[in-house]
Amino acid sequence: MNAASTTTTPDERVNPTTTARSESCDVLIVGAGPAGLCAARAAASRGAQVVVLDDNPAPGGQIWRTGPGVEAPAVARALLREVSAHRNIRILNSAKVVGVLADHWLLVETDSAAIRMQWSKLILCTGARERLLPFPGWTLPGVTGAGGLQALIKGGMPVRGERIVIAGTGPLLLAAAATARKAGAELLMVAEHASLQAVARFAMQLPRWPSKLVQALQMRDAAYRASSTMLSVSGNGMVESATLQQGARTVTLACDRVACGYGLVPNTSLAEALGCNLHHADGITAIAVDAQQATTVDAVYAAGECTGTGGSESAMAQGNIAGFAAIGELKMAHSYEKERARWSAFAALAATCFALDDSLKKLPHPDTLVCRCEDVSHGAMQAHSHWTAAKIHTRCGMGACQGKVCGTAAQFLYGWELPQARMPFSTARIGTLAECSPMPATSPDSAR
Ligand SMILES: Cc1cc2nc3c(=O)[nH]c(=O)nc-3n(C[C@H](O)[C@H](O)[C@H](O)COP(=O)(O)OP(=O)(O)OC[C@H]3O[C@@H](n4cnc5c(N)ncnc54)[C@H](O)[C@@H]3O)c2cc1C
Known part of the structure; x- marks a missing residue:
């Protein structure tokens, strides 16, 4: 049985001039990152027809983005295999939600078509975007966000031999640096805006999450400097140098590329358009959800970084809860609450240690x-x-x-x-x- 039914006649009923086709499913999931994939597996576990759509050409979201020579980690590969092979799940790649048409209807655009998608339950797993803050020279070609640089490298952009400065704040800087080094770049500096005390406070707590400690040790970088801020980038039509504040002194580094990002902001556009309440904390606005990841709008759930940035482990736990809750399997949903709480504590620590000032x-x-x-x-x-x-x-x-x-x-x-x-x-x-x-x-x- 197909995961979604495609109808040919309702077009006339809903809009006599339409060229879009209409489809429907029991559970529609927007976003195929860690949260969306876990939500899909959970929601399909009792026979519901599930559609997962994502605007990227392949599922995996931000962290499991693949490309030439870049493979997702084993946990992601196993999950992707399971979801892709599931008879009740249909994945629509290169498909973006561009609007809300009516109650329980979304407008979706794919490479070749427009689809009016009707759903009974909707799970928003729309992730987060990188926060870019302007500084002199940030619009020069060769300047990107830190996650942006990582995405470009994973997509196949060559950086071998390039001198790169990464700056901003948060754990993503080290992840981007590790990707750039692996691709053969020369890392001149990983400039963390947070103070040495804040970074030390974060590092000292990491043993509470052993996998994160191992990850941090694997990604530690000799070029990492705390209390360091990107001031400006100069160059004639391209990046030639970056000037940074390092404590009391100013340093200028000749370089070929700069990546600068100040953490992540939840992607709430679709939730807002659906009328979901948002919550605001520590300068971050995210989708408000209850213990079952339900939003304030009936039949709409949200999971992962659109509900607050917290990393892939938190996103997966939330995705599982949302998926099971959406099909009424509350006992199963409940079984992931401890895991979610564990990673929420990690997210809270990261938010305090890398808060913007x-x-x-x-x-x-x-x-x-x-x-x-x-x-x-x-x-x-x-x-x-x-x-x-x-x-x-x-x-x-x-x-x-x-x-x-x-x-x-x-x-x-x-x-x-x-x-x-x-x-x-x-x-x-x-x-x-x-x-x-x-x-x-x-x-x-x-x-x-
Ligand atoms: C650029 C970037 C790079 C990152 N790299 C790392 C990393 O290396 N390591 C790490 O630990 N964390 C990284 N993160 C953090 C990462 O987002 C989380 O750890 C994890 O991927 C969150 O999972 P998620 O499922 O909540 O969201 P995501 O993985 O972000 O997945 C959300 C998906 O929804 C899609 N989407 C959003 N809106 C729509 C729409 N309207 N229509 C269709 N699709 C839509 C997005 O394109 C995306 O594919 C990165 C974040 C960003 C922004």
């Missing part, structure tokens, strides 16, 4: 671009008192990334609240956007 607000100069899609400078943004005014007057957030980068930076730099995300959540084909007309409310069963 206000000194980072001084990094951009008045002429530093904050919105790099629409070329809007820090000075131009500062002339306004809130995001909407800045957007109306400067076009910030109206470019290709739809404010995902500059909006997050503006939240931190100016303390602005961002309005609720609206569809389309990402760039989409005209043919897909034509499907965005309102649909009459239907019950999940009526389109099958």
